[in-house]
Amino acid sequence: MTPRPGRPRSFDRDAALERAMLLFWERGYDAVTTRDLTEAMGIAAPSLYHAFTNKRVLFEEAVEAYAQRYGGYIEAALQNEPDSRSAVAQLLIGAVRQQTLPGRPPGCLIISGATNYSPASAETAAGLRQRRAHVRDRISERIRADIAAGSLPSDADPDRLATYAVSVWQGLALLARDGAARADLEASVRTAMQAWPQPAAATPR
Known part of the structure; x- marks a missing residue:
C-alpha cells in the first residue's frame, strides 16, 4: 500500500517565522510563551512543533533570519x-x-x-x-x-x-x-x- 503524502502546511512558513522573530525581538526569549507564539504566528501548537520542532529551534531560526535581514x-x-x-x-x-x-x-x-x-x-x-x-x-x-x-x-x-x-x-x-x-x-x-x-x-x- 502506497503511503499517503503528508498534509500540506496551511500557513506561510516564512511569514510565520517573521512574526515570531518580531515577537522575540520585542520581548526576548524567556518572556515569550508558546501560546504567545501561536497567537502571533496565526497557527496551532501542533503546526508550530511540526514546522519548527520546539521554541528553542524556532528562536534560533528567528535569530538567523534577523541576522540576514537586519544585521x-x-x-x-x-x-x-x-x-x-x-x-x-x-x-x-x-x-x-x-x-x-x-x-x-x-x-x-x-x-x-x-x-x-x-x-x-x-x-x-x-x-x-x-x-x-x-x-x-x-x-x-x-x-x-x-x-x-x-x-x-x-x-x-x-x-x-x-x-x-x-x-x-x-x-x-x-x-x-x-x-x-x-x-x-x-x-x-x-x-x-x-x-x-x-x-x-x-x-x-
Missing part, C-alpha cells in the same frame, strides 16, 4: 571599509539605524534577546553570546591588520579596542530600547569614536 550592516562595515576606525564607525552608525527602524521593535535581538534568562535557557543565551563574540573577534582582526600595516600605533591593544567597540554597540541597543532618538545616538557614536587611537605617525624622511 548585514555588520559584515558590510567590517569587509568594505578601508581601516578599522572607519569599519567600527560605520558599524556603530549602522547599528543606530537598524535599532531605530520605524515599525520595528527598538534595539537589537542579538544583543537583547536573552539578557535575563532562566537556567533552562542557558544554551539559547550562549548562542547569542557567541554571535556577539564573533563581532568582537572580527573587529579585533581589523585592528591587528591596521597595526601590522603601520596605520595604527604598535602599542594599540586590539582586544581592548574591540571590547570597547562592542561595549558601545551594545550600549546603543539598550539606549534605543529606552527610546533614545536616532540623532542622539548618532551623536554618541561620533563622541565614542574620538577615543579611537590616531593613525601612527609617518616616519620622517
Whole structure:
C-alpha cells in the first residue's frame, strides 16, 4: 500500500517565522510563551512543533533570519571599509539605524534577546553570546591588520579596542530600547569614536 503524502502546511512558513522573530525581538526569549507564539504566528501548537520542532529551534531560526535581514550592516562595515576606525564607525552608525527602524521593535535581538534568562535557557543565551563574540573577534582582526600595516600605533591593544567597540554597540541597543532618538545616538557614536587611537605617525624622511 502506497503511503499517503503528508498534509500540506496551511500557513506561510516564512511569514510565520517573521512574526515570531518580531515577537522575540520585542520581548526576548524567556518572556515569550508558546501560546504567545501561536497567537502571533496565526497557527496551532501542533503546526508550530511540526514546522519548527520546539521554541528553542524556532528562536534560533528567528535569530538567523534577523541576522540576514537586519544585521548585514555588520559584515558590510567590517569587509568594505578601508581601516578599522572607519569599519567600527560605520558599524556603530549602522547599528543606530537598524535599532531605530520605524515599525520595528527598538534595539537589537542579538544583543537583547536573552539578557535575563532562566537556567533552562542557558544554551539559547550562549548562542547569542557567541554571535556577539564573533563581532568582537572580527573587529579585533581589523585592528591587528591596521597595526601590522603601520596605520595604527604598535602599542594599540586590539582586544581592548574591540571590547570597547562592542561595549558601545551594545550600549546603543539598550539606549534605543529606552527610546533614545536616532540623532542622539548618532551623536554618541561620533563622541565614542574620538577615543579611537590616531593613525601612527609617518616616519620622517
